[in-house]
Amino acid sequence: MSNYLVELKGVTKRFPGVVAMRNMSLQIRPGEIHGLIGENGAGKSTLIKVLTGVHIPEEGSIYIEGNKVSFKNPNEAATAGIACVYQELNIVKLLSVTDNIFINKAINKKGSPFLDYTKMHEIAHEVMLSLGQDIAVKKECGSYGMGIQQMVEIAKAVLIDAKLIIMDEPTSSLGEKEVEQLMKTVRSLKEKGIAILFVSHKLEELFELCDRVTVMRDGEHILTKNTDELDNDSLISAMVGRTLDNQYPKIEAEPGAEALRVEHLNSAGVLRDVSFHANHGEILGFAGLVGAGRTETFRAVFGADPYDGGEIYINGEKVVIKSPKAGIRCGMAFLTEDRKGQGLVLSQSVRTNLILSNMRRCTKGLFFDEKQIDQLAEENISDLKIKTPTADEVVGQLSGGNQQKVVIGKWINTNADIYIFDEPTRGIDVGAKVEVYNIMNRLVRAGKCVIMISSELPEIIGMSDRVIVMREGRIMGELSRKTDVLNQEIIMKAAWGGEIR
Amino acid sequence: MKTKKMKEILGKVAPLLALVLLFIILSLATEKFFTLNNMMNILRQTAVNGLISAAMLVVLITAGIDLSVGANAILCACMMGMLKTSFGITNSLVLILVCIITGVFIGFLNGILLTKMHLPHPFVSTLGMKNVLCGLALFVVSTKTISDFPAAVTFLGSSNLFKVSGGFSGIPLCFIVLILIYIVYHFFLNKTALGRMIYCVGGNPEAARLSGINSDNILIFVYSLSGFMCSIAALVIVGRSAVANPSAAISPYDTDAIAACIIGGASFMGGKGTIWGTLIGALMISTIRNGLTLLNTSSSVQYIVIGLVIIAAVFIDVTRTRMEAKAKRLAAK
Structure with a gap:
């Protein structure tokens, strides 16, 4: 019998052209809060999807409570007791809280084809209460805030008797108060013996909450340590593979x-x-x-x-x-907080997105000046260090940080004077964050606001x-x-x- | 790299290959099919659907739909009929001008309904518009079929170049015009700022708006352009049949056009589709209709076959995308 609830040994997952996860190992103990951190593209999402049966790894083995398993689909993972609360919640907003909680395991009245709502409401209310949410479960899910919707997802996991709940950036869309509530709930789940894999970009949260932290980089396992043996700098340097001299490279410029x-x-x-x-x-x-x-x-x-x-x-x-x-x-230039929904046309190329705000200025007579656009795109890509195979790559294929740089490029190309950056580093990794700060510094130095x-x-x-x-x-x-x-x-x-x- | 390029090219010409295959099968099935004059017939029969498909394509690229295209074209034709019978106007220029203005205006209205009156999806507004236009078409000509249009009006739909009496039926002028329009479309959609903006508005309207693209104006333009293409189609319809028949407004022009676009690679999700794919789609539909007619199949069978072709085209497209993804996965190993 193994001491671990979940153990990964030498797991490798490949995608077209890239190895998303290489020889990954991970051990999660029963009832621990295990932090997972890494830059975007480090392989965290792949790891989650392998654990939940969405992706099937090519090599390596996964053990649950010492038994070797190989999930062929998400259902099998759920049956084995692994649940995941994704960043983008799987909530049907128009259905009630109860309906959402029971979405794939509704209870029928005994010997009848009809649903037993009395019982379901009762159970739903109980579960929500145990998560610290005394709410009306008959109300539409969409009428509650993000915090409670997330709790509904957690309730779903609790109800299938999950032994491991994976939380993918659970705090990214929550307010301060909701984050506090979430942390309370996570701790109470731990007391019940449920293990949590807590994926986050926010170091403070990891330190506050987690027993142990695993760092991933370039699809590989870098380290797993008790939280009290780690600090900010050691985590960041493990993540980026180098020491960041300064997380905030502030420069002093003379305001104009x-x-x-x-x-x-x-x-x-x-x-x-x-x-x-x-x-x-x-x-x-x-x-x-x-x-x-x-x-x-x-x-x-x-x-x-x-x-x-x-x-x-x-x-x-x-x-x-x-x-x-x-x-x-x-x-003015306005970099919106929601880059996928409001900043980019994901189905179009990097090149097109870079000129999205000044298409009319990229023409020669009636038609596009392809040479000028190519040159501009090349300039943007090397200036802003956008990592993309070519300028014709579809933007949706890039990582979050690189997508954000494309949005910034789009605005720089309008030659704006006033740059409004709304949550410019949300959901992007530490290395890319510093690059975004450096771009801001460059703008300030050039006298921009x-x-x-x-x-x-x-x-x-x-x-x-x-x-x-x-x-x-x-x-x-x-x-x-x-x-x-x-x-x-x-x-x-x-x-x-x-x-x- | 080379095999990848080859596959890409193959993916692009697949509809063309299907068309060629269809030609071979029909040629073997009936000797009446592969004759020069029948080929010209197919081109003639493609023109109307081709023009309406061009109208539909831009709308589909913006993730919209225009179900009023056929009714719009017939109304345009009937407006000319009304001017001729009720007001005695026989000046071709006036008739053609009114035809075009009607088409563009109806398209413009569709655009306004969608953008300024915030109707949720053009499916609803253009479906309503289709019914209104069907009624209007019957109303303006008092349900009568109007004939005897001046030669300049029917010229576009009825003329044939290099015609030999008793022999070669000639190259239909309407198809040549169609090709010219398609060339303009090609440059418009691929090489101009406005064309690219249409794809961007289709891909993400909010991002386009916040990037300073006036999405509303683009959409209004797109639906007006759709209306304009319908009015050109109206001229071809009148020329080919020599009449303006109001009850034709319920013919399946709209679904034929959607089918041509989808066969040619457009998607209901918007942001996709090319004019040359649409041409192949339109040719495919008229070829099937033509071939089945030559084989003396009833119109009921024609409907069934075309319906199946549409489903097959979308299925092949979806499967191809999935196969490509799988091939990429395997290649990565």
Whole structure:
């Protein structure tokens, strides 16, 4: 009998042209919280899919409680007690919480073809309660927030008596409070003897939660250690295979004239009297909780959403912006938080996406100037270090970090003056993050105005010259790198409704 | 690398090969099929569907659909009929102009319904529009079939080049015009900013909008272009049949066009499709119809066969994509 709940030995998984996972080994003990971390493309998703029976590995063996298994499909993995809560939840929003929980194992009334809803509601409520959620299970799932929808997924796993629950970036779309609740739930699952494989990009979470951490790089196992034997730097260097001199390569530039001024921006139910300004040659950070109105502010400024009142000045001149097209014409670039849904046309090539915002300027007479476009694309690819086989590769095939660089390239090509970066490093790996920061630095050095909305406080503190904190559609206060001490507590206090100073 | 290229090329010419195969089978089945005049017949029969398919293609690329194409074309024809009978207008230029304006206007309306009035999917709005147009077509000519159009109106649909009386039936002018239009389409879709924007709006409308592309205007343009192609088809219909028959509005122009596009590689999911594929699709459908007619099969069988061809084409396409993915996996080993 083995001591391990799940053990992988020498597992290799290949895809067209790449080896996604090579000779991977992993041991998960019963009832432990096991962290998994690695850059994007390190093979974490492949590992998850091998464990859940989505991918079938070519070599190596998987043992569950000492017995060798080979899953042919996700059902077999579920029967063996492995469940996964994916980053993109598998929730049918229009169905009730109960229906979602029982989606593949509904209970019939005894000897009847009809469902026993009384019993199902009862069980569903019980399970949700055990996860710390006292909610009405008859209500539509979509009427609840992301946090609770995620709990519904966890409930599904609990109900099939999962011994291992894999959580793939569970906190990436949650607010601060929901993250806290999730952590509580994860700990209570551990107490019940359920093992958790916790995949995350956020180091703090791993340190807070996990017993042991495994690092992957380039599809290989790098290390597994007890969390208390590790620290930030050792984890990062294991992940990237080199020591990052500085996670936040902040440069000091001399702020120039005012680039953007917003006065009394109002939008019913969303924004309340938002006023601020941003200068050339500085990074202005926007901190706050998810839903504080930061994205909404800049969607309004950029022309993506209508607003009810307020004035916008660019380089001191009053402008009226009613569409993204007008926003771009005023010299703004808006890198959206959802790059797949709002930033890229995934089915088109890197080349086309790079000129998405200035197609009309890439023409010679009636037709495209193919030479100019090729040259531009080559320039972007080498400048921004976009890793792609050719410029004609379909963007959907690239990794998250490289997709993000394509979006940045798209905006740099418009020759914009004001760059609004909304969660620019969300879901991209540490190495690519630093590259994104360096691009921001380059823009600032060139005298551009950079505005960065971020929910990661270390990033806000590490990169911003000034920080504006928002809460519930209002600006709570402003901090400057020069005159104030930037630290997490002050910013979080403001984000939760406290006063600055 | 070379075999990969070969496979890619093979994938692209597969519909063409299927067409050639179909030609060989039909030639063996009946000797009436592979004659010069019958070939010209097929081209003649392809023209209307080809024009309407071109209308459908751009709409499909934007992940939309236009079910009103056939009814639109017939309304355009009937508008000319109305001007002639009710108002006594016989000036060809006026008639043709009204025909085109009608088509473009209806397409424009479809675009407005979709973008400015926020109807959820063009399937609904253009289906409604189809019924409205069927009714309008009957209404404007009081359900009568109108004939005796001036020669300049029927010219496009009825003329043949290099005709030898009693011998060669001539190359149909409408097909030559179709090819010219397709060449323009090719350059438009592949080499111009607007063409690429159409693919991008089809691939991700929100990303296109936030990148400064006015998605609404692009969609309105696309549906107007669809309407324009319908009006050209109307001229060919009137020329070929010499009449404007309002009850033809319910003919399966729309489904034939969708079939041609899908056989040619377009997808309901948008972002895909080429004009040359569509040409092969349109040729395939008229060839099947032509061959089956020569074999004296009833129209019921024709419907069944064309339906099966559509299903087969999509099935082959889906299977090919899956096989390619599998081949890539195996190659990686």
